[in-house]
Amino acid sequence: MCECKCESFSIMDLKTPRNVYLTAFYKRSFAFYTVKNRMPIILTTLIDTLVRNKSEIIEQYGKAAKDELKCIIGELSEFKYEIQTNKPLKLLSSETRDAKLYNEYIERLTAQEGTPPTHFHTIWLLTECYMYRRIRQMFELQKSLHNFDPFRSKKEEAYNTALPMIQEMGEHFLNVAQNDSDADKEEFISLLKLNLWGNKCDLSITLGKVEEKNTLFDTASLDRFVLCDHSEKIWEAVSNSTSSSIIGETHQSESNIIFDNAGYEVFTDLCLADYLVTKKLASSVRLYVKTIPWFISDVMTHDLRWTLEELKSSGNAALQALGERWSNYLTEGVWDVVESDFWTLPFDYTSMKQVEPTLYMKLGEAKAAIFKGDLNYRKLFGERNWDPATTVDEGLQGFHPTKLCILRTIKADIVCGLEEGLAEKVEAEDAKWMETGDWGLVQFSGKVVQIHGGAGEV
Numbered sequence: 001m002c003e004c005k006c007e008s009f010s011i012m013d014l015k016t017p018r019n020v021y022l023t024a025f026y027k028r029s030f031a032f033y034t035v036k037n038r039m040p041i042i043l044t045t046l047i048d049t050l051v052r053n054k055s056e057i058i059e060q061y062g063k064a065a066k067d068e069l070k071c072i073i074g075e076l077s078e079f080k081y082e083i084q085t086n087k088p089l090k091l092l093s094s095e096t097r098d099a100k101l102y103n104e105y106i107e108r109l110t111a112q113e114g115t116p117p118t119h120f121h122t123i124w125l126l127t128e129c130y131m132y133r134r135i136r137q138m139f140e141l142q143k144s145l146h147n148f149d150p151f152r153s154k155k156e157e158a159y160n161t162a163l164p165m166i167q168e169m170g171e172h173f174l175n176v177a178q179n180d181s182d183a184d185k186e187e188f189i190s191l192l193k194l195n196l197w198g199n200k201c202d203l204s205i206t207l208g209k210v211e212e213k214n215t216l217f218d219t220a221s222l223d224r225f226v227l228c229d230h231s232e233k234i235w236e237a238v239s240n241s242t243s244s245s246i247i248g249e250t251h252q253s254e255s256n257i258i259f260d261n262a263g264y265e266v267f268t269d270l271c272l273a274d275y276l277v278t279k280k281l282a283s284s285v286r287l288y289v290k291t292i293p294w295f296i297s298d299v300m301t302h303d304l305r306w307t308l309e310e311l312k313s314s315g316n317a318a319l320q321a322l323g324e325r326w327s328n329y330l331t332e333g334v335w336d337v338v339e340s341d342f343w344t345l346p347f348d349y350t351s352m353k354q355v356e357p358t359l360y361m362k363l364g365e366a367k368a369a370i371f372k373g374d375l376n377y378r379k380l381f382g383e384r385n386w387d388p389a390t391t392v393d394e395g396l397q398g399f400h401p402t403k404l405c406i407l408r409t410i411k412a413d414i415v416c417g418l419e420e421g422l423a424e425k426v427e428a429e430d431a432k433w434m435e436t437g438d439w440g441l442v443q444f445s446g447k448v449v450q451i452h453g454g455a456g457e458v
Contacts, residue, residue: 009086009120016385022378022414024120024127030413030435031124035083039119039131042296043080046135046150047073053153061144068142075138079131088116089130094137098341101355102133105346125383129346136292149293155303158263159310162201166267169194170311170318173271183239183279189231191275192407192442193219196226198268199373199409200437202261202297222440227410227426228417230444234405237368237446238281254366255282256402258343259289259299260373266299266307269372270326277334284334286366291339295375301337338362348382349399353451360451363401371404374411377441380404381416388423390416392445400449409437417443 015028024035050057050073058065082090089106092099105126110116119127139148159166176187197219223229238255255276257269269287276282290298308330311323329335342356352360363369371380381395395416396404413434415423426433433439 009118011120016413018385018387020385022124022383022385022412023122024124032120033435034124035119035127039083039128040080043076043083043131043135047076049153050076050150057145057148061148065144068145072138072142072145076135079134083119083127083131086118086120088118089122089127090134092133092137094140096140096341098345099133099137101345102130123346123383125348125378126346129344132294133292133344133346149300149302151293151296152303155262155297156306158201158261158297159267159307162264162267165264167316167319169264169268169271170316170322173274174318174321177274177278183275183281185232185235185239188235188238188275188279188281190219191272192231192234193222193226195265195268195272195372196407196409196440196442197222198265199260199407199440201264202295202374202409202411202437225438226440226442227415227422228419228441228443230405231442233444233446234368234442237403237405237444238276240367253283254286255284256286256288256363256366256369258369258371258376259287259304260376261297262299262303262307263297265372266304270307270322272370273335274322274326274329277329282367284336286336286338286362288338288340288343290343291341292344294344298375301339304337348379350382350397352399352401357451360401364448364450366402368403368405369401371406372408374408374437377406377408378412378414380406381414383414385414386416388415388418389420392417392443393447396445396447398449400445400447401451402448404443404445406441406443406445408443409440410434411437415441417441 011025011027011032013027016022016026016031022029022031024032026032050069054066054069057069081087091103091106106117109122109126117123117126135150139145139150142148173191176191255273257273259266259269273285273287276285287304289304290300293300308323308327311319312327314320314323326335330337340356340359342352342359345355347355371377380399382397384395386395392406393400410433415434426439430436430438
């Protein structure tokens with residue numbers, strides 16, 4: 001163990017100790033690698049993209065966008081320097097509610113620590129979320145580019161690159177959906193696994209680079225990489241028409257899906273949502289999306305709408321049919337797209353009861369909530385370096401609005417719910433197992449806690 005200098009600031013040449021927050025202060029952590037390398041590269045790539053597409057942007061948004069782009073590119077370069085030199089996190093200047101919550105959090109940490117949080121010396125979740133909120137502010141404060149999504153072209157490129165997989169998945173799913181048989185456990189679990197491995201397609205991990213993927217269709221060959229598999233429990237939860245007595249009778253057949261990435265992954269999300277209603281496992285599904293451009297590839301409302309339009313105009317008959325079918329679900333209210341600023345705050349989900357109680361209660365109206373992806377996992381389990389054998393319920397630290405189904409490919413050094421000794425065994429096989437997304441988790445919590453203090457076990 002030693003204290004090292006990184007440029008002009010101190011870090012510890014250690015792995016993250018057990019049960020402490022993930023932070024770039026520990027050099028042998030993925031948080032350190034992210035803040036030192038990944039975040040500056042993402043900003044550099046964004047600058048390059050704006051410069052390369054400058055003429056197209058000006059043509060679309062008007063001449064005023066020229067000076068605005070110049071301003072934004074300068075701010076991005078300055079912000080990149082702030083990160084690399086470990087400057088304090090500046091308060092946001094936006095007047096929106098979420099910006100005020102960021103500022104209150106930064107000020108609270110400053111009061112607690114006696115010094116402002118800096119990028120290498122604060123919780124990783126804060127500095128990484130803060131980066132995307134700062135990027136949003138740069139556009140938000142402009143007139144012409146106020147609503148510009150700097151990652152939209154990347155998300156659309158990811159969809160087009162994954163089109164062969166999307167077509168294969170679409171043709172398979174349409175056959176399943178058109179079968180008049182009842183919901184089948186093996187069929188559902190296969191679809192759940194396809195949905196899990198769709199989470200590998202994450203542009204924030206590939207640093208915005210869209211890569212062609214080999215087909216993920218054969219999930220059986222990937223089962224050995226699923227380190228915790230609660231698929232059977234999830235099936236029991238969603239197929240059980242008599243839900244917890246805590247959940248009101250009028251809502252017990254609704255489900256929630258909290259989206260992660262656009263492109264291939266959201267397509268598999270929609271297949272899963274369709275299966276739930278087609279096979280009468282749910283009467284309706286709420287689809288939760290982000291309100292601002294987030295972690296490059298996260299789904300916003302316009303990404304979902306764009307995807308459906310692409311499907312409807314596809315030359316592939318199965319995709320065209322699914323695009324029409326899913327658009328009708330939205331029109332008829334079978335699916336409901338729900339936005340919330342809470343998903344883009346720097347807080348873990350234990351704060352939801354206090355910060356966004358209506359969202360906690362809304363999640364509780366459904367008999368199950370499916371959380372997708374790595375960032376949701378970090379927020380669910382409090383951004384701590386748990387002992388991997390920590391139980392799922394313990395790691396959730398009281399966040400139990402409804403039954404939780406958690407699907408995630410591992411891309412950060414946080415994990416709960418593994419059998420004793422399994423993490424060490426996997427690390428001996430793959431030293432980067434917590435960073436690459438090659439290993440997955442299908443986890444479940446059946447504990448439900450009402451917001452007013454009532455609790456029950458399912």
